Amino acid sequence: MSMLTVKNLCKTFDGRPVLEDISFSIQAGEIVGIIGRSGAGKTTLLRCLNGVEGLDSGCVAIEGRELGKLKDKELLALRRRIGLVFQNFNLLQSRTVYGNILLALEIAGIPKAQRHKRIQELVALVGLDGHDMKYPAQLSGGQKQRVGIARALAANPAVLLCDEATSALDPETTFSILGLLRTINQKFGLTIILITHEMDVIRQLAHRVIVLDQGHIVEDASKEDLIRGQGRHELTRAFLKEEQKGLPERIKILIQKDKIPEGLPVLKFTISGEKLYNPLISELQKYFGISASILHASRDECSQVKKITQIVILSREDKAAMDWLLKTVGELEVLGYVSPGI
Amino acid sequence: MSHQVFDMFLKATLATLEMVLSSAVIAVAFGLPLAILLTVTAPGGLWPFPVIRKGLGFIIDLTRAVPFIILLVLVIPVTRFLVGTSLGTAAAIVPISITAIPYFARIAEVSLKEVDPSLIESVRAMGGTRAKVIWSVLLPEAFPGLVTGVTVTLVTLISASAMAGVVGAGGLGDLAIRYGYQRFNTVMMLWVVGILVILTVIFQILGNFIHNIFQNKNSVFLSIIKRAVRST
Ligand SMILES: Nc1ncnc2c1ncn2[C@@H]1O[C@H](COP(=O)(O)OP(=O)(O)OP(=O)(O)O)[C@@H](O)[C@H]1O
Numbered sequence: 001m002s003m004l005t006v007k008n009l010c011k012t013f014d015g016r017p018v019l020e021d022i023s024f025s026i027q028a029g030e031i032v033g034i035i036g037r038s039g040a041g042k043t044t045l046l047r048c049l050n051g052v053e054g055l056d057s058g059c060v061a062i063e064g065r066e067l068g069k070l071k072d073k074e075l076l077a078l079r080r081r082i083g084l085v086f087q088n089f090n091l092l093q094s095r096t097v098y099g100n101i102l103l104a105l106e107i108a109g110i111p112k113a114q115r116h117k118r119i120q121e122l123v124a125l126v127g128l129d130g131h132d133m134k135y136p137a138q139l140s141g142g143q144k145q146r147v148g149i150a151r152a153l154a155a156n157p158a159v160l161l162c163d164e165a166t167s168a169l170d171p172e173t174t175f176s177i178l179g180l181l182r183t184i185n186q187k188f189g190l191t192i193i194l195i196t197h198e199m200d201v202i203r204q205l206a207h208r209v210i211v212l213d214q215g216h217i218v219e220d221a222s223k224e225d226l227i228r229g230q231g232r233h234e235l236t237r238a239f240l241k242e243e244q245k246g247l248p249e250r251i252k253i254l255i256q257k258d259k260i261p262e263g264l265p266v267l268k269f270t271i272s273g274e275k276l277y278n279p280l281i282s283e284l285q286k287y288f289g290i291s292a293s294i295l296h297a298s299r300d301e302c303s304q305v306k307k308i309t310q311i312v313i314l315s316r317e318d319k320a321a322m323d324w325l326l327k328t329v330g331e332l333e334v335l336g337y338v339s340p341g342i
Numbered sequence: 343m344s345h346q347v348f349d350m351f352l353k354a355t356l357a358t359l360e361m362v363l364s365s366a367v368i369a370v371a372f373g374l375p376l377a378i379l380l381t382v383t384a385p386g387g388l389w390p391f392p393v394i395r396k397g398l399g400f401i402i403d404l405t406r407a408v409p410f411i412i413l414l415v416l417v418i419p420v421t422r423f424l425v426g427t428s429l430g431t432a433a434a435i436v437p438i439s440i441t442a443i444p445y446f447a448r449i450a451e452v453s454l455k456e457v458d459p460s461l462i463e464s465v466r467a468m469g470g471t472r473a474k475v476i477w478s479v480l481l482p483e484a485f486p487g488l489v490t491g492v493t494v495t496l497v498t499l500i501s502a503s504a505m506a507g508v509v510g511a512g513g514l515g516d517l518a519i520r521y522g523y524q525r526f527n528t529v530m531m532l533w534v535v536g537i538l539v540i541l542t543v544i545f546q547i548l549g550n551f552i553h554n555i556f557q558n559k560n561s562v563f564l565s566i567i568k569r570a571v572r573s574t
């Protein structure tokens with residue numbers, strides 16, 4: 001079933017088009033990343049999705065119900081089915097963690113008798129046990145965003161919309177927040193739409209990416225396609241390149257972005273958590289007969305979650321092996337190719 | 343100070359307190375809804391309505407523009423109608439309240455305007471009704487500021503109540519005029535001033551204390567209250 005459908009959406013501000021002919025459809029349980037430069041219209045698109053902003057033309061439907069056709073009251077009811085996570089958290093300073101989550105339950109009209117138990121569940125889910133009586137001023141950014149997520153999830157929404165949910169956080173906290181979102185998606189099958197300007201966020205979490213540029217969709221591809229380098233728009237490529245700035249210089253000069261004859265693929269993947277102990281490289285050899293030589297490995301020391309990033313050269317290109325790797329590590333990227341002789 | 347004089351001062355102080363506190367209650371009861379109305383009808387507010395906002399703002403500013411001493415005399419017919427007399431403590435509450443309402447409304451409006459608009463928008467986006475936003479976002483978030491507003495109003499009302507002594511309001515102002523001004527009893531006058539100063543300081547300290555409790559979220563005091571409330 002399609003959870004959310006956008007058809008030919010157009011939106012102008014003072015006669016200036018901000019979104020033009022936007023169409024896409026999101027299935028239940030999908031995690032879709034929407035990426036674009038500042039001013040591309042991401043926030044405006046999100047505001048159109050929950051009916052805060054009216055459309056000039058086109059339509060948005062959530063769970064088959066078209067927003068434009070709803071009465072005010074029905075629109076409010078539908079908004080309660082949409083969880084929102086904000087960049088600057090937007091927590092009430094006058095309420096504790098408990099009170100902030102309670103607010104969402106009050107709005108959704110959850111019966112009083114169920115509220116306390118639900119809040120306890122949510123506090124535990126987002127890993128804030130023992131903090132429920134604290135005020136936002138007493139929390140770190142990451143903790144505040146956990147409250148934001150708990151609040152967004154409180155009334156069992158059909159879809160979670162996150163606008164730059166991690167942009168105000170450091171990389172390590174971002175990693176743990178994205179991990180939390182992934183867990184929620186897997187546990188409850190919740191549909192998630194993530195707005196961001198960082199490819200890394202998409203790589204870590206999304207199943208699919210939509211690239212927005214000056215109000216147009218210039219790319220709508222699955223993460224696998226993106227990683228394999230298929231159907232890349234110029235801008236998508238630019239986003240991917242930005243991410244590569246972090247590579248060691250000696251490796252960067254070896255790699256060629258485009259496929260070269262007989263070239264060997266260079267992969268970068270990040271392993272974390274329990275997967276750290278998978279004997280990946282020997283399994284590659286065993287299952288696919290591919291040997292992988294490690295060019296570079298680095299460990300994220302400061303992170304609470306152990307993370308290892310490896311850059312390897314495979315002895316040949318193989319689609320099945322890549323699919324298997326992607327499934328195993330979760331985060332994978334083809335950096336490019338090197339000539340066999342090096 | 344003789345027993346008699348002490349009694350007189352006590353009575354006058356209580357009368358002043360009665361005037362000040364009851365007008366403050368009336369000021370909050372009427373001024374706060376006005377402030378909310380001014381805030382939500384503002385452009386970009388919850389319920390933009392320029393006509394209401396401008397009209398209301400005009401009436402409020404007009405009332406505030408009239409000097410208190412003139413207002414005292416102007417509203418005598420209204421006072422007679424409401425209280426039955428224009429003399430005494432109860433009668434003074436009418437003009438004092440009439441100045442206090444617009445005064446507090448403007449002060450409260452400032453506090454309400456300071457509430458982060460993105461909070462309001464986010465609660466609307468979450469599906470909260472306007473009433474919910476006013477009740478759960480606007481008022482609680484502005485609360486520390488509103489407390490300060492009440493304190494400022496109280497202090498202003500102390501001086502207003504003293505002035506009301508001119509038209510026979512009773513209380514400390516009356517005492518100062520009858521004994522200090524008409525009978526040249528400077529000591530008496532100084533006593534009145536002293537008591538007024540003490541009242542002002544007490545109100546200010548109390549106001550600051552309450553403000554700090556709510557502003558400072560990790561205050562021990564507040565967490566005790568919260569715990570008590572939750573366990574009941
Ligand atoms: N209320 C508004 N009135 C007029 N123009 C607006 C309004 N909101 C957004 N815009 C314009 O629409 C364009 C898209 O804005 P939007 O906030 O959607 O960008 P964005 O992709 O979210 O950017 P960022 O990454 O900086 O958040 C911008 O050019 C902005 O100036």
Ligand SMILES: [Mg+2]
Pocket residue numbers: 042043044
């Ligand atoms: Mg934005």
